[in-house]
Amino acid sequence: MNPFILHTLHVASALALFGSLGAIFLGGTGKKGASALHGISLVLILLIGFAILKKPPEGQYWWLVKLGIWLFIGAAPALVKRNILPAWMGFAFSLAAAGYAAWLGYTKPF
Structure with missing residues (x-):
């Protein structure tokens, strides 16, 4: 598959x-749907990430x-x-972790 699409x-x-994550952490009425989107998004990120790698x-x-x-x-x-x-701390740590993951993906330092 085209790497740009992946x-x-x-x-x-x-x-x-x-x-x-924002919907889950801020509460509200749609927490069940937000939790489902959270799980689906995690699975997609994992599968597409391995498709981009092809092999570790x-x-x-x-x-x-x-x-x-990811865990x-x-x-x-x-x-x-x-x-x-x-x-607020869970969301901030998640954002920081995602930024670090993006940096790791682009620079591959080790």
Whole structure:
């Protein structure tokens, strides 16, 4: 598949993920739909990310760090719901983690 299309879908899934995180953290009436969008977006990000990679690069570990970030962003709503993190901190940490993941994807430092 065209790498440009995969990259566009990956970024669109990330935008949907953070839209759902905002809806979950800020509350409101549509939390069930936002939770579903959160899960669907996470799965799409994972699948499209591996489609972009084609196979995990040998000797490079940046993609494992990105998997850890993916797990944290996936667990962030549960951390907020159980009052381990305040909502604003969960969202801020998720944004910072996503920025770091994007930097890792573009620079591949290690």
